[in-house]
Amino acid sequence: MESTAQTSDYNRSRYKGGSGMWSWILHRGSGLAVLGFLFLHVVDTSLVMFGPDVYNAMAHLYESALFRPMEVLLMFLVTFHAFNGLRVILLDFWPKTARIQVQLSRAVWVITLAIFIPSAYIMLEPIF
Numbered sequence: 001m002e003s004t005a006q007t008s009d010y011n012r013s014r015y016k017g018g019s020g021m022w023s024w025i026l027h028r029g030s031g032l033a034v035l036g037f038l039f040l041h042v043v044d045t046s047l048v049m050f051g052p053d054v055y056n057a058m059a060h061l062y063e064s065a066l067f068r069p070m071e072v073l074l075m076f077l078v079t080f081h082a083f084n085g086l087r088v089i090l091l092d093f094w095p096k097t098a099r100i101q102v103q104l105s106r107a108v109w110v111i112t113l114a115i116f117i118p119s120a121y122i123m124l125e126p127i128f
Contacts, residue, residue, distance in 0.1 A: 020105065027080075083108045087108050
């Protein structure tokens with residue numbers, strides 16, 4: 001049987017649905033999405049071995065309006081992942097920043113959106 005101290009420590013360390021939990025989920029998800037893109041990039045770059053026509057066909061597919069929103073989503077995920085990673089570094093190296101983790105999460109969102117919105121506009125402008 002567990003002691004009460006161990007149980008209460010465990011309960012205190014679990015996320016209970018706040019901004020930290022959502023940042024954690026999106027950080028892991030964005031990391032997996034970026035990893036998936038990296039894998040896709042390696043595969044499509046390796047198509048050059050099959051000749052320039054095959055490679056160029058894939059490059060034209062990426063330039064289509066169908067893939068542009070996915071590039072914009074990728075840009076959002078990379079931007080969020082980078083700034084949230086800096087937040088995680090702050091929390092890991094300076095434990096006292098845990099007291100302001102909600103403000104840090106909000107700052108990550110503000111910075112991410114401040115970079116993402118103008119970039120998305122520039123990236124999507126050729127479609128419209």
